[in-house]
Amino acid sequence: MAAQALPRKSPGFVRRLARNPPAVAGVVVICLAVFVAIFAPFVSPYTPTAQHTDAILQAPSGRFLLGTDDLGRDTLTRIIFGARVSLMVGVIAVAIGLVLGSVLGLIAGYLYGLVDSVIMRVMDGLLAFPALVLALAITAMLGPSLVNVMIAIGVTGIPSYARLVRGQVLALRGLDYVVAARSLGQRPTKIVVAHILPNTIAPIIVQTSISIPGAILAEAGLSFLGLGVQPPTPSWGAMINTAQGYMLRDPWVVIAPGVAIFVTVLAFNFLGDALRDALDPRLR
Numbered sequence: 259m260a261a262q263a264l265p266r267k268s269p270g271f272v273r274r275l276a277r278n279p280p281a282v283a284g285v286v287v288i289c290l291a292v293f294v295a296i297f298a299p300f301v302s303p304y305t306p307t308a309q310h311t312d313a314i315l316q317a318p319s320g321r322f323l324l325g326t327d328d329l330g331r332d333t334l335t336r337i338i339f340g341a342r343v344s345l346m347v348g349v350i351a352v353a354i355g356l357v358l359g360s361v362l363g364l365i366a367g368y369l370y371g372l373v374d375s376v377i378m379r380v381m382d383g384l385l386a387f388p389a390l391v392l393a394l395a396i397t398a399m400l401g402p403s404l405v406n407v408m409i410a411i412g413v414t415g416i417p418s419y420a421r422l423v424r425g426q427v428l429a430l431r432g433l434d435y436v437v438a439a440r441s442l443g444q445r446p447t448k449i450v451v452a453h454i455l456p457n458t459i460a461p462i463i464v465q466t467s468i469s470i471p472g473a474i475l476a477e478a479g480l481s482f483l484g485l486g487v488q489p490p491t492p493s494w495g496a497m498i499n500t501a502q503g504y505m506l507r508d509p510w511v512v513i514a515p516g517v518a519i520f521v522t523v524l525a526f527n528f529l530g531d532a533l534r535d536a537l538d539p540r541l542r
Contacts, residue, residue, distance in 0.1 A: 274536040281532030287525035295341040302335040306492045315508045325510045327501060333514050336492035340515065343404065343493045344522065347477040348470040351408045355415025356466060360458075363420040364450050367427025378424065381417040389414040393476055397485045407486045411476045415469055422465055426458040460537040467530035471523040478519050494519050 275281050294301055303323075304310075310322075310330040318325045324333040366377040384392065396410035430436060431454065439449050480486035481495030489496065494515040501511035 275532055278532045278535070280528040284525040284528030284532070287521060288529065291341050291345060291522055291525075294338050295345050298338045298342060302332075302338045304332045304335045306336050306339040307331065307490045308335075315504060315511070317508070318510055324514045325508070327497070327511050328504060333497075333511060336497060337494065337514055337518050340492040340494045340497065340518070341522075343481075343487055343491065344474045344477060344519075347404070347408050347411065348473045348526075351411035351473045351477075352415060352466055352469045354409065354412025355469065356419050356462065358412075359416040359419025360423045360462065362416065363423025363425075364427055364455065366420065367424040368431060368446060368450055368454065370428075370431075374424070377420065381420045384414070384417045389472075390476060390479055393480060394483070394485065397480055402485045402488055404487050404491075407477055407480050410480070411473050414476070415473070418469070419462070419465060422461055423458055426461060427454055430454050430457055464530060464534045464537060467526060467533050471526035471530075474519065474523055474526070 275285075308331060310316075310326060310332070312330070313322060313326050314330045315328055316322055316326045316330075322332050322334070324337065326332055327336070362377050362381070366374040387395075392414050393407075393410040396413055397406050400406040400409065427450075436449060436453055439453055444452075477486055477493070478495030478498070481493040482499045484496075484499065487493040487496055489500075497515040498512055501508075501515075505512045
């Protein structure tokens with residue numbers, strides 16, 4: 259009698275990511291951006307506020323690899339230090355939305371009833387406004403600063419996490435192991451933390467990886483409009499705003515920060531798509 263073939267084992271999570279070339283490229287770019295942001299004072303050729311009056315709006319050269327701006331500041335240096343702002347806003351703003359949205363989603367999904375209706379109607383109200391418009395309103399109310407930008411962008415992300423986690427909780431709260439835990443008299447907080455929350459981690463990770471590039475773009479947009487990071491702190495969006503008057507004459511002052519935003523956002527999108535595919539059991 260012929261031996262029965264054993265089922266083929268599904269490749270591990272890391273191996274599935276490694277087989278995705280865009281994901282690998284995204285991870286490399288993100289790691290490079292994080293490294294540059296952390297060690298900016300050591301890898302940048304100049305300080306971000308140093309003005310070279312003898313090289314105002316100079317084209318890319320051996321001395322200034324990406325040229326200089328209208329005040330003679332090195333564009334490469336300001337892009338390197340601007341990575342700190344973009345990544346900080348991306349991580350902290352998304353963390354605000356993740357924590358608050360997940361807590362609200364867990365409460366709404368598990369308690370259901372009136373509590374669920376109230377929480378989700380508030381979330382629907384926030385979703386009625388375009389995210390950038392809502393962030394603009396919050397930032398204008400609180401005042402232009404880096405902290406306020408992170409708060410504003412974080413608030414716009416709360417509804418997405420709340421709806422995502424609520425949907426997961428509604429699907430899980432009726433499963434046998436949750437019902438068994440409830441029948442054994444376990445407290446609701448323990449059931450949510452020990453049995454429901456761990457099963458919502460995968461979609462939360464995917465949502466987070468997709469939300470970070472959106473937060474980076476939102477920060478760039480707010481800084482471009484003058485409501486984000488204030489001069490002389492370098493920010494990619496603020497650099498584009500300052501350089502827009504010289505775009506036709508000296509295009510490199512706009513191209514450099516624009517490419518930095520494009521590449522970073524694209525890298526996070528590649529990683530988010532790969533995480534979604536790797537964590538989806540239907541695609542294994």
